[in-house]
Amino acid sequence: MLSRAFYQNPTLDVAKNLLGKKLIRRIGNNFLTALIVETEAYIGAEDSACHASKGKTPRTEVMFGEAGYAYVYFVYGMHYMLNVVTETKGFPAAVLIRAAEPLENRPIMVKNRKGQEKHVCNGPARLCQAFLINKSLNGNDLTADKELWIENGQEIANSEIVSKPRVGIDYADAKDREALWRFYIRNNSNVSKK
DNA sequence: CTCTCGATGTTCT
DNA sequence: GAACATCGAGAGG
Numbered sequence: 039m040l041s042r043a044f045y046q047n048p049t050l051d052v053a054k055n056l057l058g059k060k061l062i063r064r065i066g067n068n069f070l071t072a073l074i075v076e077t078e079a080y081i082g083a084e085d086s087a088c089h090a091s092k093g094k095t096p097r098t099e100v101m102f103g104e105a106g107y108a109y110v111y112f113v114y115g116m117h118y119m120l121n122v123v124t125e126t127k128g129f130p131a132a133v134l135i136r137a138a139e140p141l142e143n144r145p146i147m148v149k150n151r152k153g154q155e156k157h158v159c160n161g162p163a164r165l166c167q168a169f170l171i172n173k174s175l176n177g178n179d180l181t182a183d184k185e186l187w188i189e190n191g192q193e194i195a196n197s198e199i200v201s202k203p204r205v206g207i208d209y210a211d212a213k214d215r216e217a218l219w220r221f222y223i224r225n226n227s228n229v230s231k232k
Numbered sequence: 233c234t235c236t237c238g239a240t241g242t243t244c245t
Numbered sequence: 246g247a248a249c250a251t252c253g254a255g256a257g258g
Contacts, residue, residue, distance in 0.1 A: 056256050078250070091252070097243065115240025121250090134250060154253090163251050206250050 040188050042181045045105035049124045049131040053079040054221050056122070057196035061138055063169040063186050070140035070147060070169055071190050072159055076222035076229045078204045080121070081131045085217075087210035090130030100177050101130040108186060110166075110176040115165035122180060122188070126169050136205075136220070138161045139228040161230045198224045205231060 040059070045052055057076050063070040080088040089098045089123070100109045109121040109132050121132040138159040140147055146166055147158050147168035159165045166172070171186070180187050201218040208215070222229040 080250075085244060089250080094245075095243075111250090115242075115247055115249090117240090117251050119250060136250085157252090161251070167252095204250075209248080210250095 039181060040106075040190070042104075042106045045122060045124050045181075046126065047057040047124065049079045049081045050219065052122075052124045053219070054131045054196075054199055055222055056133060056135070056188070057199060057221060058192040060191035061135065061169070061186075063171070064184060065170060067186040068143055068146060070103050071142040072140045072147075072165075072169075073085050074135060074138050074188075075221070075226045076135075076137035078134040078136055078162075078221070080134060081125075081129070081217040082221070083130060085210075086214045087207040088130065088132075088205060089221070094130070097168060098130065101132050103127060108175050108178045108180055108181060108183075110171060110173055112150065112173060114163075118166040119162045120166055120169075134162060135165060135228045137222070138165055139226065140168070151180060159167075159191045193210045194223060200224050 056074050059074050061072050061074055083091050090101050094102050100107055104127045105124050107123045109123055110118055112118055120135045123132050125131045140158050148155055150168050150170055159168050175186055200222050202220045203216055203222045
């Protein structure tokens with residue numbers, strides 16, 4: 039299990055370092071695992087794409103807290119997103135987990151996705167469906183939790199990491215839309231978009 | 233394979 | 246009341 043110190047770093051570093059790590063979810067006696075292949079950084083009140091840019095609210099409160107906690111929220115009336123809080127207490131920042139590559143117990147993930155064999159984890163909302171992640175996990179401590187946490191996986195070389203603008207933030211300022219704060223593993227077929 | 237379009241509910245104005 | 250860090254079904258190539 040990754041320690042708190044891993045998350046207490048600059049958000050862009052954490053976003054890149056999370057690539058190749060193993061996301062683990064316990065469902066009863068079964069353990070779902072998947073390799074993280076795509077992330078996005080949301081950094082501080084100055085980032086107009088970050089939820090925290092509108093100030094601290096009950097919804098975004100977790101992002102203002104200590105690093106290493108899960109920030110789970112609901113969008114579009116039907117989808118959950120999984121983020122991990124980074125940096126220091128009082129500075130709102132998080133990394134969105136956008137996609138992963140199924141490792142163990144893939145059949146259970148497919149079942150959670152209502153039988154969808156393709157596109158099991160290649161999208162933030164799909165990942166949450168496959169892993170049964172919902173608001174009940176919001177605020178859980180990923181450095182101590184028994185239901186959801188992250189472990190070391192594969193080493194990903196810097197040359198294998200691709201940087202792109204973030205997805206789905208048309209409402210943000212131009213400078214924030216253009217920021218290359220989306221990271222994914224080159225040539226991995228599980229990323230959410232080409 | 234690609235594209236379009238509508239569902240859905242929480243949050244904030 | 247509007248916007249929203251999306252997805253999947255269905256139509257067409």
